[in-house]
Amino acid sequence: MSGATGTGTTMREAFVATAGHLLDEDPRVAVVLAAISADVFADAARRHPDRVIDVGIREQLLVGVAGGMALTGMRPIAHTYAPFLVERPFEQVKLDLGHQGVGAVLVSVGASYDWAAGGRTHHAPGDVALLDTLPGWTVHVPGHPDEVVDLLRRAARTDDRVYLRLTNDGNARAHPVGAGFQVLRTGRRAVVVAVGPVLDRVLAATARLDVTVLYASTVRPFDAVGLRAAVLAADRADVVLVEPYLAGTSTHAVAEALADVPHRVRALGVRRDVELRGYGEPADHDAAHGLDVAGIAARIHAFTRA
Known part of the structure; x- marks a missing residue:
């Protein structure tokens, strides 16, 4: 799946266009770059040279500058590849934002392995789990470029700490964004939570199964109330x-939501027990991790029959 709208817009393009509009509309908004995407922000930089800042290949400085801007009352949007935005400058994310009690919007590209040929340095399957070790973060994982527009605009209006995770992958159509799960299908045998760009694959994999399918483009805060309602109805x-x-x-979030309900959880995602060293294409990684339609279908089918 291309993650594109009918006009061919990608999530990254939707982000760049929306950030440009926000710079025009709100004098608080600034965009901080670390070389990545500097070319596509060139027009915005000419319009707002004091609020589009490229620090070069210095990712720790990227987050530090965002923290400093936030301390002055600005609303910084910091952007680069996921491993360079969350993993490499994690100390600055923890201290310059969290410990100082200020917010920023961190917008990543690359997801888990979008640029498969870039190798392990450009893969970041652990980014959301790493941010989960810090309090107070809102995490958005959109499944369509139109969702990116809504989520970024909402984030820019707050002073919260927000992570917006973009990918080349995506679903055929957008769904309304919000803090809670959306019920897309109801069933009796299990509740399947599909996060962001895997939704279409989950719907295809469960087409003949008697399960409820919930969709989430926002995973933190976790919708414990919505999950409980769906589980108790099954x-x-x-x-x-x-x-x-x-x-x-998100297994811990499920456990907390259902602490008083005997339950089982099957967690599908990027495998923890292997590190793939063959670059290949993103689809090859999906298949190896069981995140293609066939892999998702086989494991959900086995789980619901047990």
């Missing part, structure tokens, strides 16, 4: 998480 308290990043990232 015949079995079985939950399948299908996340496009590290398998089991």
